[in-house]
Amino acid sequence: MTDTPARLLNLLSLLQTPREWPGSELAERLRVSPRTIRRDIDRLRDLGYPVEASRGAIGGYRLVAGAAMPPLLLDDEEAVAIAVGLRAGAGHAIEGVEEAAVRALAKLEQVLPSRLRHRVATLQNATIPLTRGDGATVTPATLTTLAAAVTAHERLRFGYRAGDGTQTKRQVEPYRLVSTGHRWYLVAYDLTREDWRTFRVDRVADPFATGARFTPRELPPGGAARLLSHSTSGRQAELDVDVTFEAPAEFVTARLPAHLVPSPTGPDTCRLSARSADSVEWLALRLALVDCEFTVHGPDALASYVSALAARLTRAAPAQG
Template sequence: MTDTPARLLNLLSLLQTPREWPGSELAERLRVSPRTVRRDIDRLRDLGYPVEATRGAVGGYRLVAGAAMPPLLLDDEEAVAIAVGLRAGAGHAIEGVEEAAVRALAKLEQVLPSRLRHRVATLQNATIPLTRGDGATVAPSTLTTLAATVTAHERLRFGYRAGDGTETKRQVEPYRLVSTGHRWYLVAYDLAREDWRTFRVDRVADPFPTGARFTPRELPTGDAAQLLGHSVTRTQEHDVDVTFEAPAEFVTARLPGHLVPTPTGPGTCRLRARSADSVEWLGLRLALADCEFTVHGPEALVSYVTDLGARLTRSVALPPTPPQA
């Protein structure tokens, strides 16, 4: 094999297998001399790949952990598995995944061959995830588009649906994607409104990069997460207070991750939390806890749950009363 770049890639692919490779076996696989293998190992080290050599009759070469993360080579199956995993995590805003996962997904999908992109989409569509989120899932393609425009400092157009259902067209300078653990938000400068705005990504439709570059503006607060916090604070927050006739671990498994009840007895628990979620969403999530519960506050949530219970009761068609004998 005389093509040095291709040979280096093949050598790297072999070394990424978690085992030790004798120099003679590498030379045989690559169809070169042991001396060429040694030179190629030195080239990989110069590129930042930490290749360790051991001496002796059973000695050889292996790739070890280094001080920095070098580029990796993935085969088809590995690339599909990683893309599907990143899509699942990013689409449900799993806490801890956040923007780094979306950037990784954007980079991976940019270079995926079309045949692998089709396999990823097929697997994604055939899988039904069981999550503890609020159901406000996000299309991975939307996240990767937003992440790409954030990285490239490229203006973005999209449709947006507000909480009251109003639909508008927006053109923004995207600054950051922020995950709160159960939702994704885009922090951006709205060009029409000449002010900073935060957008729930699950309400973003048809994002379109315009190709126009911009110089990022200075945030009015310290960072994007802080700006998002101020924005959420401006919305109506609720001091939620609910008791459950079930153990805390049972209820916790049925509520979103940001709503965690505290045990109050062997078979009871109580949830006290400040939430910016709507009372409609909170009421539905409480109903899905699948146990008896009592809402102590706020009043708006008490009223909504009362009305919801009445509507559900009225929706049940009672059997006709048999005639009296």
């Protein structure tokens, strides 16, 4: 192998496998001399890759952790596996991971060959649908388009459906994507309305970057979090949720969104006391999915909806003969 750049990439790919490689084996794999391997190792070190060498009869080379994250070389199967994993992380309420997963997914999908994008989409659709807790669906393509525009400070156009069903066209300067645990929101400056707005991402349709760059504006006091809090609190009154569960706190916590955390009241019981801006319909469904006995103490609207849902499900079940 006489093409030095290609050989270095192949060498780096081998070294990124978590094992120690004898110089003779690397030379055999790449069809070069051990002396060439030593020179290539020095070139990688000059490029900032921390390659460690051990001496002795069974000594060899391995890539170790350095001060910075080096570029990774992935084969097709590894790239597909990572993309699917990132989509799952972006689509589910894993606190502290959703936004980072979307940023990483946007970078990866930007460079994925079309044949791998098709494989990722096929596998994703067959195994892990990107859905929110209330049934609203967010496509990975929408998330990655928005994330890329936020990072590049590039204006966006998209269709938007309001809560009452009104359809509008928007042109915005996107500032940040925010996950609230079961929904994604885009915080942006609306150029038509000349004001800051928040948009539910599951209501965004056909977003595309216009190519026009912008200089980020100064956010109002309190930043994106305050904008989102003010926007969502105006749309949905907060509820004081009070529910007891006939199951250990660890069991219930693992089955509820990150913003709903019960406290133990015994070895096999716990109680959830929390303020939530979620709808009673969504809360009722999430409580039912915990898969244990529970009692709703408040609010009355939630208790009534759970009772009506239970009756509806009972009527839907076939009679047992």
